[in-house]
Amino acid sequence: MAPSSVRSETDGLLPQFDTNQPLVFFVNGKKVTDDGPDPECTLLVYLREKLRLCGTKLGCAEGGCGAYTFHTLVPKSTQLFEKVSGDQPATDPIRRPQVHASAYKQVTGEAIYCDDIPKFANELYLAFVYSTKAHAKILSVDASEALKQEGVHRFFSADDLTEEQNKAGPVFHDEFVFVKDVVTTQGQIIGAIVADNQTIAQRAACQVKVTYEELQPVIVTLEDAIRLESFYPGFPRIIAKGDVEKALSEADVIIEGDCRMGGQEHFYLETQACLAVPKDSDEIEVISSTQHPTEIQHHVAQTLGIPASKVVSRVKRLGGGFGGKESRAAIVAIPVALAAHRMGRPVRCMLDRDEDMAVSGTRHPFYFHYKVGVSKDGKLLAGDFRAYNNAGHSMDLSFAVLERSMFHIQNAYRIPHLRVRGWVCRTNLPSNTAFRGFGGPQGMMAAETMIRHVARTLNRDYVELIELNMYREGDTTHYNQQIEGCNVGKCWSEVLQSADFAKRREAVEKFNEEHRWRKRGIHVVPTMFGIAFTVLHLNQSGALIHVYQDGTVLLTHGGTEMGQGLHTKMIQVAATALGIPFDRIHISETSTDKVPNTSATAASAGSDLNGTAVLNACLTIRERLEPIRKEFPDKDWNFWVSKAYFSRVSLSATGFYATPDLGYDFGTNSGKAFNYYTYGAACSEVEIDCLTGDHQVIRTDVVMDLGSSINPAIDIGQIEGGFMQGYGLFTLEEMVYSPQGQVFSRGPGMYKLPGFADIPGEFNVSLLTGAPNPRAVYSSKAVGEPPLFLASSIFFAIRDAIAAARKEEKLSDDFTLVSPATSSRIRTACQDKFVERFTKQQSNGEEAAARVVPWNVMP
Numbered sequence: 001m002a003p004s005s006v007r008s009e010t011d012g013l014l015p016q017f018d019t020n021q022p023l024v025f026f027v028n029g030k031k032v033t034d035d036g037p038d039p040e041c042t043l044l045v046y047l048r049e050k051l052r053l054c055g056t057k058l059g060c061a062e063g064g065c066g067a068y069t070f071h072t073l074v075p076k077s078t079q080l081f082e083k084v085s086g087d088q089p090a091t092d093p094i095r096r097p098q099v100h101a102s103a104y105k106q107v108t109g110e111a112i113y114c115d116d117i118p119k120f121a122n123e124l125y126l127a128f129v130y131s132t133k134a135h136a137k138i139l140s141v142d143a144s145e146a147l148k149q150e151g152v153h154r155f156f157s158a159d160d161l162t163e164e165q166n167k168a169g170p171v172f173h174d175e176f177v178f179v180k181d182v183v184t185t186q187g188q189i190i191g192a193i194v195a196d197n198q199t200i201a202q203r204a205a206c207q208v209k210v211t212y213e214e215l216q217p218v219i220v221t222l223e224d225a226i227r228l229e230s231f232y233p234g235f236p237r238i239i240a241k242g243d244v245e246k247a248l249s250e251a252d253v254i255i256e257g258d259c260r261m262g263g264q265e266h267f268y269l270e271t272q273a274c275l276a277v278p279k280d281s282d283e284i285e286v287i288s289s290t291q292h293p294t295e296i297q298h299h300v301a302q303t304l305g306i307p308a309s310k311v312v313s314r315v316k317r318l319g320g321g322f323g324g325k326e327s328r329a330a331i332v333a334i335p336v337a338l339a340a341h342r343m344g345r346p347v348r349c350m351l352d353r354d355e356d357m358a359v360s361g362t363r364h365p366f367y368f369h370y371k372v373g374v375s376k377d378g379k380l381l382a383g384d385f386r387a388y389n390n391a392g393h394s395m396d397l398s399f400a401v402l403e404r405s406m407f408h409i410q411n412a413y414r415i416p417h418l419r420v421r422g423w424v425c426r427t428n429l430p431s432n433t434a435f436r437g438f439g440g441p442q443g444m445m446a447a448e449t450m451i452r453h454v455a456r457t458l459n460r461d462y463v464e465l466i467e468l469n470m471y472r473e474g475d476t477t478h479y480n481q482q483i484e485g486c487n488v489g490k491c492w493s494e495v496l497q498s499a500d501f502a503k504r505r506e507a508v509e510k511f512n513e514e515h516r517w518r519k520r521g522i523h524v525v526p527t528m529f530g531i532a533f534t535v536l537h538l539n540q541s542g543a544l545i546h547v548y549q550d551g552t553v554l555l556t557h558g559g560t561e562m563g564q565g566l567h568t569k570m571i572q573v574a575a576t577a578l579g580i581p582f583d584r585i586h587i588s589e590t591s592t593d594k595v596p597n598t599s600a601t602a603a604s605a606g607s608d609l610n611g612t613a614v615l616n617a618c619l620t621i622r623e624r625l626e627p628i629r630k631e632f633p634d635k636d637w638n639f640w641v642s643k644a645y646f647s648r649v650s651l652s653a654t655g656f657y658a659t660p661d662l663g664y665d666f667g668t669n670s671g672k673a674f675n676y677y678t679y680g681a682a683c684s685e686v687e688i689d690c691l692t693g694d695h696q697v698i699r700t701d702v703v704m705d706l707g708s709s710i711n712p713a714i715d716i717g718q719i720e721g722g723f724m725q726g727y728g729l730f731t732l733e734e735m736v737y738s739p740q741g742q743v744f745s746r747g748p749g750m751y752k753l754p755g756f757a758d759i760p761g762e763f764n765v766s767l768l769t770g771a772p773n774p775r776a777v778y779s780s781k782a783v784g785e786p787p788l789f790l791a792s793s794i795f796f797a798i799r800d801a802i803a804a805a806r807k808e809e810k811l812s813d814d815f816t817l818v819s820p821a822t823s824s825r826i827r828t829a830c831q832d833k834f835v836e837r838f839t840k841q842q843s844n845g846e847e848a849a850a851r852v853v854p855w856n857v858m859p
Helices: 043-050 103-108 198-205 222-227 244-250 293-304 330-343 353-359 398-407 440-458 462-469 488-498 501-514 566-578 606-631 637-646 712-732 786-808 823-830 833-844 846-850
Strands: 023-027 030-034 076-080 124-130 136-142 152-157 189-195 209-214 237-241 253-261 273-278 284-288 311-315 347-350 366-374 380-392 417-426 518-531 540-547 553-557 585-587 652-658 663-665 670-672 676-689 695-705 762-767
Touching: 124 198, 124 330, 124 353, 136 189, 152 198, 152 330, 189 198, 189 330, 222 366, 222 380, 222 417, 237 398, 244 366, 244 380, 244 417, 253 440, 273 330, 284 293, 284 330, 293 311, 293 330, 330 347, 366 440, 380 398, 380 440, 398 417, 398 440, 440 462, 440 518, 440 786, 462 488, 462 518, 488 501, 488 518, 488 676, 488 695, 488 762, 501 518, 501 676, 501 786, 518 786, 540 606, 553 566, 553 606, 566 585, 566 606, 606 637, 606 652, 676 786, 695 712, 695 786, 712 762, 712 786, 786 823, 823 833
Parallel strands: 076 762, 124 347, 284 311, 380 417, 553 585, 695 762
Antiparallel strands: 023 030, 124 189, 136 209, 152 189, 237 417, 253 366, 273 284, 273 347, 366 380, 518 676, 540 553, 540 652, 663 670, 676 695
């Protein structure tokens, strides 16, 4: 944007200058005086036109003034993984970097997504009518004007459903298909227009008139929810181990602090979409962009008042999900299915980006308070944590998100005496929902913030404290699960070595001594992520395999493909189990009439659950073919299959898997919450511009323990992608809301996503070798969610760089940095003379400022 002069409408808040006074300033050390400055003239124009200065400012050539841009780094990366053994057959794809099964279709644009399905001749389109108030009583809804428009067929609302049919929500059913009496958030669905096409439907939806009576309070932020005690019933949840009060009283040092994290928009490339096609005998087919086809099946059946056996829920592939299509896909699918069922015609809907961002919810914002007791040498002895998440206007999955944050609140550290209390806060925002990590990253962020606070208080190196308190084999967590196969220490040691941390840390310190307005930071973070659904019954899966006479195989399982490569891995599992080439197996889609009662593809458990079910189905086929193989050992797969068919041997099989030895009881704090843990560590180096708050990631090194990876190419891709998504969470992506609960972040223009230039200049990823996992298919480990938190290494590296800048001003390194560490927060935290002038102006205008309502708030 070009420089410009701006006359603020809030002149009362800004310092007043007498333009009749001479202007005096210094340029390159020389005094400049102007007796009659033009108040509309910008500094840039003045320097160029009046002073004729077009050269380089003194100090800029050396970077002394800080006014140079970041260097464009030449991208560099390494991907290290263990090669397969030499005696593994070339046709056996397991543990090989197999190309994603639909990669070529996706890069050429040939891959078919929900809204790409060709339109039916008699198809209709549905558009929603949303609430425009965050908390209000609905006085009337008038759709008469909309229904007069040509091409508009019908308006659906709560009046078209019974009270029971109108209930929605994944667990607690505290939502409505269409809200009728009181709206509790902006973007709540009041009704739906069905018309000939999208343009007509959306235009007519805007003509539906809704009158309101506004209600109070409107609660948006966690701080307001806590102050007003706006909590869902049944909380706090508590996990407690040991005698916390006694241990705190005996500790050498007591430290208290807070941790605050914002939310994050999923921003999947494909927004929420659905196509519903009515069939004979009250049957209906629902094609939805959902991570949970079975849940869509159940919701649609309940709303339509038909058996689940008459609803087929199908998914070919998703254009990204990240948790945002686990439960929230239903808000689109249910009304679309209702319209199709009532009108006897196919109905389609795909949300525009601004609609999707306004109504579908985000990652949960969190607030934590901690009080820890430590020994003089830095040993963690006791901890008392309080956790609060911002659920929004309905429960959705917020209770489970809170519980996982409580499980992960000590990350990879032993705290013998620990109590965690958690509350789910009710606010007037769209319902927040599942997002990659599911509360785990927020809990671990509290742990990492705490241990660095301890290090600063004791004047100790945080690296030493982490190594002193890190979990080891056989330790027991605060939820009383014994840790087996603990490789977090190995990942930590390897990343310190591969990143050359000690040497580069010295180089960073030297750089900071030589540069005033540019500072660097380097930081290391471990992670320990529990793998399993924390709701026991979800830890199950099914598979169906058909072998045809030509030897080809059609495989179906309960997981959905959303770009993460699940189908590719399942084909690899089946190919190895059956002993046939990868290209002989095909997965068409996920469908409830093939594999029933599926769990959501979530919790990083897709490969573990479905992979074992696929393996079990394949072993059944192998067992049936074994007599024929023994009789004809010199023949090939095609012969055995043909022989089986003519011998009337079934070539179809189902597989089922339920994770054994799982189940945690909150009441007794006993049982096993997780099947195993995925470990990792990352080291990141950053450089910040102290004058603008901008930053650049110079290098990142990651080491992950993924057992024996089924597909190293896909797994490393997941590590890189998860890390970058975490980078957005901790530094760039900030959801902006008005104090009245309106979502301002409704597109990329108001929401900063990581781009190509934000990828670390050097990005090195290594998989830990020699660490097979006996508790998952082919000794593998889950990879979807665990890498995301490692991006906090960038956040803490930025914090280190800010501390170096504050050191120049002789300021304390004990300061608050809220996540995400945006440019404005970085700039303000640097606290130099320029920021000091601004804060003085603010304090001088406190009375005027108090009268101004902030234009945005942090939820």
